[in-house]
Amino acid sequence: MPASWVYAAFVVYIIMGFAVAYTSRGTMTKSVTDFFLANRTIGSFVGALTYSATTYSAFMMVGLAGLVYKGGVGALGFELIYLSGLVLAAFFGPRFWLVGKKFNYVSPNEMLADRYDNKWIAILFTIASVIFLIPYSAVQLMGIGYLMEGLSKGAIPFVVGVGIATILAVAWAWIAGMRSVAWTDSLQALIMIVAATMILLFVVYGAMGGFGGFFGTLEAKYAKDLTVPGPGFFSWGTFLGLTIPWFFFCISNPQVSQRLFISKSMSSLRGMVRGFLVFGFIYTLVSVLWGFAAKVIEPGLKNADLATPTLLASQYVPPVLALIAMIGITAAAISTLDSIMLTLSSMVARDLYRNINPQASEESELLFGKFVIPVIAVLAFFFALQKLGLIAVLSVASSLGLMVIVPTIFGAFFWRRATAAGSIASILAGSFVALYMQFAKVAVCGHGPAIWTLLVTVVVFVVVSLVTKPPVEKAEAFLGYLEKELRAKTAL
Amino acid sequence: MPENNERLPFLRLGWAIWFLILVLSAFIVPYAFLSGVPKITGAFLYWTLFALVAIVSIFCVTSYWRD
Numbered sequence: 001m002p003a004s005w006v007y008a009a010f011v012v013y014i015i016m017g018f019a020v021a022y023t024s025r026g027t028m029t030k031s032v033t034d035f036f037l038a039n040r041t042i043g044s045f046v047g048a049l050t051y052s053a054t055t056y057s058a059f060m061m062v063g064l065a066g067l068v069y070k071g072g073v074g075a076l077g078f079e080l081i082y083l084s085g086l087v088l089a090a091f092f093g094p095r096f097w098l099v100g101k102k103f104n105y106v107s108p109n110e111m112l113a114d115r116y117d118n119k120w121i122a123i124l125f126t127i128a129s130v131i132f133l134i135p136y137s138a139v140q141l142m143g144i145g146y147l148m149e150g151l152s153k154g155a156i157p158f159v160v161g162v163g164i165a166t167i168l169a170v171a172w173a174w175i176a177g178m179r180s181v182a183w184t185d186s187l188q189a190l191i192m193i194v195a196a197t198m199i200l201l202f203v204v205y206g207a208m209g210g211f212g213g214f215f216g217t218l219e220a221k222y223a224k225d226l227t228v229p230g231p232g233f234f235s236w237g238t239f240l241g242l243t244i245p246w247f248f249f250c251i252s253n254p255q256v257s258q259r260l261f262i263s264k265s266m267s268s269l270r271g272m273v274r275g276f277l278v279f280g281f282i283y284t285l286v287s288v289l290w291g292f293a294a295k296v297i298e299p300g301l302k303n304a305d306l307a308t309p310t311l312l313a314s315q316y317v318p319p320v321l322a323l324i325a326m327i328g329i330t331a332a333a334i335s336t337l338d339s340i341m342l343t344l345s346s347m348v349a350r351d352l353y354r355n356i357n358p359q360a361s362e363e364s365e366l367l368f369g370k371f372v373i374p375v376i377a378v379l380a381f382f383f384a385l386q387k388l389g390l391i392a393v394l395s396v397a398s399s400l401g402l403m404v405i406v407p408t409i410f411g412a413f414f415w416r417r418a419t420a421a422g423s424i425a426s427i428l429a430g431s432f433v434a435l436y437m438q439f440a441k442v443a444v445c446g447h448g449p450a451i452w453t454l455l456v457t458v459v460v461f462v463v464v465s466l467v468t469k470p471p472v473e474k475a476e477a478f479l480g481y482l483e484k485e486l487r488a489k490t491a492l
Numbered sequence: 493m494p495e496n497n498e499r500l501p502f503l504r505l506g507w508a509i510w511f512l513i514l515v516l517s518a519f520i521v522p523y524a525f526l527s528g529v530p531k532i533t534g535a536f537l538y539w540t541l542f543a544l545v546a547i548v549s550i551f552c553v554t555s556y557w558r559d
Contacts, residue, residue, distance in 0.1 A: 073522075077539045081518050084546035087511045090553045091504075215532045223530030228522050236523055247515070270554040277547045285540070487497045490556045492504040 001319055003155030006148060009323045013191075013331070014168065017184050021175040024183035028176055032366050035177035036106050036346040042182055042262040044271020049186035051259050051272050052279040053335035055249070058143040060287040061196055061329050062308045067233075068291025070304035072225030074234025076288045078243050083280045085247040089260065089273050092251050094491035095413050095482060096260035097269050102481060107343070108257045109351045112405075115412045115478045117471035118420030122351035124427055125405055129254050129347060132398035133340050134376060138383035140333040141165050145384065150309055151326050159385060165330065166381045169337040170374050173345075178262060181338050188331035193279065195328030196286045199312070199321055203293045207316040214289075217296050225295065241448040245399040251409050252402040255336075255343040266489055337380070345372040397438045400449055404430030407461035413482070415465075416475045422465030430457030507553055514549065518542045 033039055042050070060079075067075040096108070105111040109129075113122035141162045148161035172184045208214040218226060229235050251257050263269040294307035297314050301307060308329075312322045349369030354360055360368075404427050411418030433456045436442070437449035444452055486492075521542075522535040529535070 073535045073539070076536060077518060077522055080539050080543040081515065083543055084511075084515055084518065087515075087546065087550055087553075090550045091508075094557060219531055226530050226532060226534055226536055227527050228535055229527070239523075240519070243519075266557045266559050270557050273554055274551060277550060281543055281547060284543075487500060488558075490497060490500065490558050492500065492507060492553055492556065 001151055001153070001322065003152040005319070005323060006152045006156060006326070009327055010164065010330075013327050016187060017168065017172060018175075020183045020187050021172050021180035024179040025176040026179065028179060030363070030366065032106060032346075032350070032362055032369070033104065034179075035366055036342065036350075036369065037258075037262050038178040038182060040101060040262055041264050042178075042268065042272075043264055044268050044275060046182050046186050047259070047263055047268055047272030048275020048279060049189040050182040050335075050339070051256070051276045052283070053185035053189040053192065053332070054255055054259065054339040055276070055336075056192070056280070056283060056332055057140055057336035058147075058329050058333035060283060061192075061290065061325070061332060062143060062147075062305070064284075064287045065291035065294060065308045065311070066304040066306075068225075068288050069295050069301065069307035070231070071233030072222075072227070072230035073288075074228045074230055074239055075291065076284070077228065078234075078239065078246070079284045079288065080281075081243050082246040082249060083277065083284060085250055086273060086277055086280075088248065089250045091492060092257075092409070092413065093260050093269055093273060094266065094486060094489060096257065097263055097266070098482060098485045098489070099478065100261035102485075103478075105261065106350045107347045108254050108261075108409075109347055112408055112412055112423070113351070113355075115471075115474060116408075116418070116420040116423055117474040118424070119351075119355045121408065121420060121423050121427070122347075123355055124424060125254075126347040126351040128401060128404070128427065128431060130344060130376075132401045133255070133344060134380050135383060136398045137337050137340050137376070137380040140337050141380055141384035142387065144330050144333050147309075147326060147329055151312075151322070162381060162384050165334055165337065166377050169334050169341055170377045172334070173338040173342045173373050174370065177342060181342050182262070185335045185339065188335040189279065191324075191331045192328045192335075193283055193286075195321075195324045196283065196290070199317060199325050200286050200289055200293065202318070202321060203297070203311065203314070203316045204289070207297060207314075208293075214293070214296065218292055221299075222292075222295060225292070237443070237446050237448065241450040244450040244454060245403045248403050248406045249399055252399070252406055254347060254402075255339045258343050258346070266491070341373050341376050341380075344376050345369045348372045348376075397434060397449075400434045400438065400453060401431060403450075403453060404434065404457050406454070407458050411461060411465065413479070416472075416479060417465055417470050418461070418475075419465045419468040419470045421468040422461045422463075425464040426457045426461035429460040430454075433457075503556075507549070510549065511546075514542065514546055 109122040109125045113119050144165040145158040145161040148156045149158045172180050204214050224230050294311040298310045349365050353368045407426050408423040430453050434449050434453040526534045
C-alpha cells in the first residue's frame with residue numbers, strides 16, 4: 001500500500017478526532033472534577049463507548065486473533081470470561097458511583113485511602129499503577145509503530161508512527177480532559193467495531209462462502225482448534241493464569257474503574273454497563289473469528305502474531321478496507337492510551353501531589369495534572385522506542401500486578417473489619433509474589449503467578465486486618481451512607 | 493424490581509451464588525466435558541451461550557437500579 005494512502009487516511013482520522021474533541025468542550029469549567037471526570041455528567045451512550053474503547057486496546061484485533069491462531073477456541077473462553085467479569089461492575093458500580101458523588105472522589109485510590117483512613121494506600125497504588133501502566137501504554141505505541149511501518153512497507157518509519165500516536169493521545173486528553181477523551185473514545189469505538197465487522201464479513205463471504213462454509217472448514221481441517229487444551233497452548237494452568245487476573249480487570253484497572261465515577265445518574269451507569277456488554281460480546285466474537293479466518297486462509301504461519309497482518313494483506317480484503325482496519329487498530333490503541341494517561345495524571349495530581357502538599361489549591365492541582373499528561377506520554381514514547389523485552393514483560397504483568405488491589409476493594413465495601421495495614425501489607429506481598437514469579441518464571445504446583453498472587457494477597461489482607469485496628473468511624477460513615485443509599489436505589 | 497427493600501440482602505446473596513456457579517461452569521464444562529467434542533457446537537457454542545446468559549443476568553441485576 002502506498003505511504004500516501006496511509007497518510008491520507010490518518011489525516012481524515014485526525015481531523016475527525018480533533019473536531020470531536022473541540023466540540024466536546026461545551027460548557028467546561030476549570031474544576032478538577034470537570035477535567036478528570038467530565039463533572040460526572042456522562043450519559044449512557046458515550047459512557048458505554050468510552051468504557052469499551054478504554055477497555056479494548058489494540059490487543060483484541062491483533063493479539064487475541066493471534067492467540068486464536070495459536071491456541072484455538074480457548075482464547076474465546078478467556079475473553080468471554082473476562083467479559084462476564086462485568087458482574088463485578090453490577091455490584092461495585094453503584095457503590096463507586098454513590099460514594100464518588102457523595103465524597104467527591106476523583107480517583108479510585110483516593111476513595112480507598114479515605115475509606116481506610118490512610119493516604120499511603122493511595123500513594124502506594126498510584127506508584128504501582130505508574131509502574132505497570134506506562135509499559136502497557138508503551139506496548140500500545142509500539143503496536144501502532146509496527147503497524148504503520150508494515151502497511152506502508154517501511155515508507156513510514158516506526159518512530160513516526162509512535163510519535164503521531166503519542167501526540168494525538170496527549171492532545172485528545174489535554175483539550176478537555178475526560179470530556180474530549182470520552183467523546184473521541186466514542187468515535188474510535190465506532191470505528192473499531194465497524195472496521196472489524198466489515199473485514200470479517202468480507203473475508204467470510206468472499207473466501208469461504210458464508211459462515212456455514214467457514215465453520216464447516218474449521219470442523220473438517222482444524223477440529224482440534226475447537227477444543228481445549230486444543231493444539232496445546234491453552235493447558236488448564238495457562239488458561240487459569242491468563243483468565244483470573246483479567247476477570248478482575250473492571251475493578252483493578254484504575255482507568256476503567258474511574259469510569260464508574262463519571263455517569264450522570266444511576267440510569268446512565270446502567271446504560272454504560274449494558275452498552276459495554278453488548279459491544280464487548282460482538283467485538284470479542286468478531287476478533288476471535290478473525291483469528292480463525294486467518295487460520296483457514298493462511299494455515300502455516302510460524303509467528304501467530306502475524307495472523308492479523310496476513311489476513312489484512314490477503315486478496316480477500318480490499319486495500320480500502322485494510323486501510324480502515326489500520327485506522328481501527330490505531331483507534332483502539334490511542335483510545336486506551338489517552339484514557340490511561342488521563343487517569344494516571346489524575347492519580348499523580350490527586351493521590352501524590354495533593355497528599356504531599358495538602359494545602360495546594362484546586363488550580364495548582366489541575367495545572368499539575370495537566371503537566372503530568374505529556375510527561376507520562378514522553379516516558380511511554382521513549383520506552384516504546386527502546387523496544388525492550390522488559391517492557392513487554394511488565395505490560396503482560398500489568399493485569400496481574402494491578403490485581404493486588406482487589407482484596408482491598410472488596411474489603412472497603414463488604415468488610416468493616418478491614419484495615420489499612422491489611423491493605424498495605426497485601427499490596428506489598430502480592431506485588432512481590434507477582435513480580436518475582438513473573439520475572440523468575442517460577443511455577444508452584446504447576447501454577448504460575450496468577451493464582452499464588454491472588455491467594456497471598458487475600459490471606460495477607462485478612463490475617464493482617466484481623467490483628468490490627470480498623471478505622472471504625474470512617475467505616476461507619478462510608479458504609480452507613482452506602483447501605484442507606486443502596487436501599488433507596490434498590491441496588492444489590 | 494424488589495418491592496420490599498428488606499429483600500435486598502437475600503437477592504444479593506442469591507445473585508452472587510448464581511454468578512459464582514455460572515463463572516465456575518465456564519472453567520469446568522469446556523475442560524471436563526467438552527474437550528472431546530471437536531465441533532463448533534462444543535466449547536465454542538458453550539462459551540458463547542455462557543456469555544449470553546451472563547449478559548442477560550447482568551441486565552436483570554441492573555434493572556433493579558432506580559435514580
